Amino acid sequence: MCCEHLICARCAGPVVEARCSACRATKAQFHGSHLTLSPSMLVVLIAALSLLTLLAVRHV
Numbered sequence: 001m002c003c004e005h006l007i008c009a010r011c012a013g014p015v016v017e018a019r020c021s022a023c024r025a026t027k028a029q030f031h032g033s034h035l036t037l038s039p040s041m042l043v044v045l046i047a048a049l050s051l052l053t054l055l056a057v058r059h060v
């Protein structure tokens, strides 16, 4: 599994390009460590992150 097909919730760019810290963290999880994190689990994490970002924007 690779992160090529993933889109970052924070910068809306391909995670593989590592444009922001969220991308780099995600990419590191895929390529850097030996964590067996499933892609579906990652999608849930990214969705939660985008939801938090949305709430933060609305709050301001």
Ligand SMILES: [Zn+2]
Pocket: 008, 009, 010, 011, 012, 013, 015, 018, 019, 020, 021, 022, 023, 024
């Ligand atoms: Zn990003």
